[in-house]
Amino acid sequence: MNVRQRLSPARVVDAALELVDEQGVEALTLAAVAAKTGVATPSLYKHVASLGELRGLLGVRVLEEMTERFTSAVIGRAGDDAVAALMHAYRAYVREHPKRYAAMPMDPLHDELQRAAGVKLMEVMLATLRSYGMEGSQAVHATRRLRVIVHGFASIESSGGFGLPEGLDDTYDQLVRMYLDDLRGQS
Amino acid sequence: MNVRQRLSPARVVDAALELVDEQGVEALTLAAVAAKTGVATPSLYKHVASLGELRGLLGVRVLEEMTERFTSAVIGRAGDDAVAALMHAYRAYVREHPKRYAAMPMDPLHDELQRAAGVKLMEVMLATLRSYGMEGSQAVHATRRLRVIVHGFASIESSGGFGLPEGLDDTYDQLVRMYLDDLRGQS
DNA sequence: TTGCAAGGCTAAGGGCATTAGCTTTTGAGC
DNA sequence: GCTCAAAAGCTAATGCCCTTAGCCTTGCAA
Known part of the structure; x- marks a missing residue:
């Protein structure tokens, strides 16, 4: 039946x-x-339980998907290669699902599950940076800077905030290079 | 009466x-x-006319306030000094009104007034970069990178997306330095 | 076979945006 | 000072949505 x-x-x-x-x-x-x-x-x-809980579950799902994709993008790579792969995977996900990304609030404060999922995503970033020999607060700062760049770009692009999409690939490549140079300078 | x-x-x-x-x-x-x-x-x-229009007017107001503050932050300065002042003014505004900033959508596509206000804000950024002798698409890319950094950080900070706020000032200083180094490399 | 728990349904309440149509106020022109 | 029309306010009513309550059905386990 x-x-x-x-x-x-x-x-x-x-x-x-x-x-x-x-x-x-x-x-x-x-x-x-x-x-x-x-x-x-x-x-x-x-x-x-409610519409609010559904939104939370949605956020968890998206974070899990992203974590999975970034993990496989990074596996088998190290150093600049790994960081560039991670950044490009981030943008690729957001381009595939722009509205989904724009829907997910950066604010997981009221949702424990979502907070945990966010932590796992950040751990992938942290682990990727570990091949640079970073430790403690230096690694935390580097992760934050990475997050700022990938999320900043994704947030603007996914909501159509850039005027013309012309040359956006170039802009992103420049951001990747900027961050890699920055890492080099820090280590 | x-x-x-x-x-x-x-x-x-x-x-x-x-x-x-x-x-x-x-x-x-x-x-x-x-x-x-x-x-x-x-x-x-x-x-x-509607709740939607009110939201749009809200966005315009915020963009205008930001433009005004950034303009006075930048006036009388040039080069790295001006860029750093602009970036710090951006963060300062968002820290004063975090919810207001989080409320403003990056998506001005459906609101002509808001689009115009956004353009004015970007013109302040562009003008600030002009003292580096940038022209055309190089200046556009540099403005985009700047926007990505300031908005990325502001977006995460304003919605409480960074875990502990510990050392956030340092993180931001590093972002400012990263961008200034980047500009130096491009010119 | 029986019974209970899971999962579905209808009815109903309360909040909100929005529209329609009325009343009051106000100010410009006489 | 008076008139009157436009501006700005109000109440009533509609429709959508979230949510709760309470009931019915189904399927599975004992």
Whole structure:
């Protein structure tokens, strides 16, 4: 029996992700998710506590996807090669899912799961920088600078904040080179 | 008569700005603005076309304030001195009004006024870089890199995205130095 | 086979944005 | 000072959305 696949929290997040990718965050409504999953709105509460929690789960999912992709981008590489690969993987993910990225708040303060997922992503960055022999606070600062650059660019690009997209690849290459030079100077 | 100051679009934006500063974007609701201005909700429509337009006006206001402050920060300075002053002024503004900054979308595509205000802000950056003798696309790239850094940091800091705020001043100083070194290399 | 828990549904309440249509105020021109 | 029209306010009402309550069905485990 049970022709129709039963719902689960994961499937709800799937639908929410589709919705965000197609129409942006403001379209993420329980009513729309319910329609997409073929269920009445209140039924979603059997799988998700609230719209707020769904947003949190969405953030966790995105952070996990990013962590996974950055990890495989970096594996087998070291030094400048690894850092450049990480930065390009970051931008590539955001270009594939711009609305999804723009949807994810940088503010994981109220969501423990999301905070944990964010920490894991940062650990990938930290580990990548370890091949430069950085330790302690020096490594923390270097990770922050990296984050500022990749997120700054991604945030502006994903929301169409750059005027014309002309030469954006060049701009990003310059940022990568700037950061690599910076690392060289610090070590 | 008329003890109570009559409402105007500017006063509506004032109230909205207060609301955002105090409680964040999600608290920006026409009902709340109406309460703060001592008026019934539908009366706001005599001054503002919709909640969306109010958000746009808010963005314009913030961009104008930033432009003004950055302009006076930069006036009378040149070269590295000017760039450093601009970057520090940017961060200072965002630290004073973190929620306000986080509220402003990077996406001015649907709002012509906001786009124009953004262009003016970028012109201040461009003008500041002109003392490096940059022209055309080189100047555009340099402006973009600057924007990525200041916005990236501001975006993360304003939404509490850095874990502990420990050493954030140092991190920012390093970013400033990184960018100045980068400019030196490009010229 | 029985019974219970999981998962679905309808009904209903409350908040918000927005529109319609009315009333009051105000100020410009006479 | 008076008139009257536009500006600015209000109440009523609609529709969408989140959320809760309470009920019904299904499927599985004992």
